[in-house]
Amino acid sequence: MASLLLGAVISILSKSSNAAPSHVHRSCIDLDLSVPVTANNSIYDVPRVDNNIDAVDLIWDLDRWTAPATADRITAMKTVQQTFTISVQLCVPDDYDDSEKANILQIATHGFGFDKRYWDSELRPEDYSYVTAALKAGYSILTYDRLGVGNSDKPDAYEIAQTPVEREILKELTVLARSGGLTAAAASSTRSNKTFEVPDFNKIVLVGHSLGSRLTLGVLSEYGDIVDGAVATGLILNGRFGAVGQRAFGLEYAGDSEPRRFRERGSGYLVQGTESSVQQIFFKKGYFDPEMLKYAEKIKETGTVGEFVSLDAVLEQPAPGYSGPLLFALGEYDFAVCEGNCTGSYDLEALKNETFFNAADVRVHIQPGSGHALTMHSNATGHFEAIFEYLGENGL
Numbered sequence: 523m524a525s526l527l528l529g530a531v532i533s534i535l536s537k538s539s540n541a542a543p544s545h546v547h548r549s550c551i552d553l554d555l556s557v558p559v560t561a562n563n564s565i566y567d568v569p570r571v572d573n574n575i576d577a578v579d580l581i582w583d584l585d586r587w588t589a590p591a592t593a594d595r596i597t598a599m600k601t602v603q604q605t606f607t608i609s610v611q612l613c614v615p616d617d618y619d620d621s622e623k624a625n626i627l628q629i630a631t632h633g634f635g636f637d638k639r640y641w642d643s644e645l646r647p648e649d650y651s652y653v654t655a656a657l658k659a660g661y662s663i664l665t666y667d668r669l670g671v672g673n674s675d676k677p678d679a680y681e682i683a684q685t686p687v688e689r690e691i692l693k694e695l696t697v698l699a700r701s702g703g704l705t706a707a708a709a710s711s712t713r714s715n716k717t718f719e720v721p722d723f724n725k726i727v728l729v730g731h732s733l734g735s736r737l738t739l740g741v742l743s744e745y746g747d748i749v750d751g752a753v754a755t756g757l758i759l760n761g762r763f764g765a766v767g768q769r770a771f772g773l774e775y776a777g778d779s780e781p782r783r784f785r786e787r788g789s790g791y792l793v794q795g796t797e798s799s800v801q802q803i804f805f806k807k808g809y810f811d812p813e814m815l816k817y818a819e820k821i822k823e824t825g826t827v828g829e830f831v832s833l834d835a836v837l838e839q840p841a842p843g844y845s846g847p848l849l850f851a852l853g854e855y856d857f858a859v860c861e862g863n864c865t866g867s868y869d870l871e872a873l874k875n876e877t878f879f880n881a882a883d884v885r886v887h888i889q890p891g892s893g894h895a896l897t898m899h900s901n902a903t904g905h906f907e908a909i910f911e912y913l914g915e916n917g918l
């Protein structure tokens with residue numbers, strides 16, 4: 523869809539640093555994109571969450587052994603036809619004429635618990651920023667705040683902020699990038715007179731983390747022919763996935779948990795209550811700097827009841843239209859996805875046969891010494907290099 527309109531808030535950030543020699547010079551632009559979507563959401567029979575007592579009881583409702591499957595809670599379909607404001611950051615390598623990969627755009631989708639800074643840590647970016655590493659490797663990269671998070675729109679947490687809508691947003695961003703729409707977006711920048719040159723993106727690689735990987739795989743299933751390469755980090759199917767229930771997240775009602783940041787989000791917005799809850803899902807002791815755990819807790823973000831009940835709505839559908847390469851990159855000790863040990867926890871052959879049967883080179887990389895938040899562990903740059911090496915081997 524070429525009709526994506528642009529919001530007014532656009533600024534150009536040209537960050538460079540002489541102090542940290544390994545910190546790549548970067549050209550980035552922040553854009554508020556208006557993204558129109560049509561999506562098939564559902565109405566679920568699920569309790570409302572308006573305080574912490576409701577939040578704890580939601581877990582009872584979802585995780586008790588006699589609880590109905592989420593698919594059996596659907597009472598009606600809900601077609602969403604709406605335009606959302608999505609906050610994106612587009613970065614291109616400096617002097618990209620010299621770089622053969624600047625025409626490859628990576629679109630990175632963060633998971634539950636963070637905003638786009640999952641990919642672009644402000645804490646020691648040379649050690650933890652995937653954006654910095656991607657630019658250094660020559661790629662262009664777009665990161666964005668998912669619906670309900672950060673600077674993007676925060677719609678109704680039950681009927682609107684669900685995974686089908688979020689998958690359509692990722693699809694629309696992909697279509698926009700392919701059609702040259704980001705050039706127009708950057709050109710109508712109103713806040714600065716400096717021209718921001720956007721390369722002609724001829725290849726699109728989708729990269730996801732956790733929930734962002736679900737959305738990425740969901741796009742491969744429905745719209746496989748618009749994607750040239752994909753990396754699902756912190757997620758694999760056909761394994762122990764789902765065994766750690768919602769109870770492990772330590773969720774609270776966001777408006778009560780941190781009123782200063784989250785009160786206006788309203789009913790149905792949830793957040794991890796403590797630093798320890800964040801550690802439980804995202805970190806493995808011995809392989810992270812406690813300062814990074816503090817940072818992760820500081821920048822933690824919300825999720826919605828609608829997302830939690832619609833998690834399976836975009837997953838495990840065959841992707842006959844996708845013929846590009848697909849890498850699953852997992853943290854060795856990922857608790858959320860592999861129940862603490864990713865080694866040998868999945869069935870790659872079944873995944874190839876049943877879901878990604880037309881994809882090229884479906885592979886798994888297990889990142890040693892990492893929990894679920896792969897960009898936040900001490901060897902994050904090893905994780906990044908493994909991804910770039912895989913893409914390089916596949917001509918991307």
Ligand SMILES: *[C@@H]1O[C@H](CO)[C@@H](O)[C@H](O)[C@H]1NC(C)=O
Pocket residue numbers: 560561562690
């Ligand atoms: C929504 O459902 C209709 C009817 O099943 C289908 O034709 C359409 O492709 C679906 N749209 C999306 C975006 O999934």
Ligand SMILES: *[C@@H]1O[C@H](CO)[C@@H](O)[C@H](O)[C@H]1NC(C)=O
Pocket residue numbers: 713714715
């Ligand atoms: C942009 O250019 C106009 C006209 O030359 C000038 O008035 C304005 O201050 C400039 N804005 C910025 C942000 O540099």
Ligand SMILES: *[C@@H]1O[C@H](CO)[C@@H](O)[C@H](O)[C@H]1NC(C)=O
Pocket residue numbers: 863864865866867
């Ligand atoms: C992880 O699982 C593998 C077998 O799949 C086993 O060899 C290894 O010891 C396990 N690691 C831990 C920490 O449990």
Ligand SMILES: *[C@@H]1O[C@H](CO)[C@@H](O)[C@H](O)[C@H]1NC(C)=O
Pocket residue numbers: 869871872875
């Ligand atoms: C996958 O397909 C291959 C070739 O058809 C077959 O040999 C193998 O048994 C299948 N594996 C699984 C796990 O389904």
Ligand SMILES: *[C@@H]1O[C@H](CO)[C@@H](O)[C@H](O)[C@H]1NC(C)=O
Pocket residue numbers: 888889890891901903904905907908
């Ligand atoms: C860091 O990650 C890379 C890529 O996965 C790996 O080869 C290397 O052994 C890791 N280093 C340590 C110290 O674990």
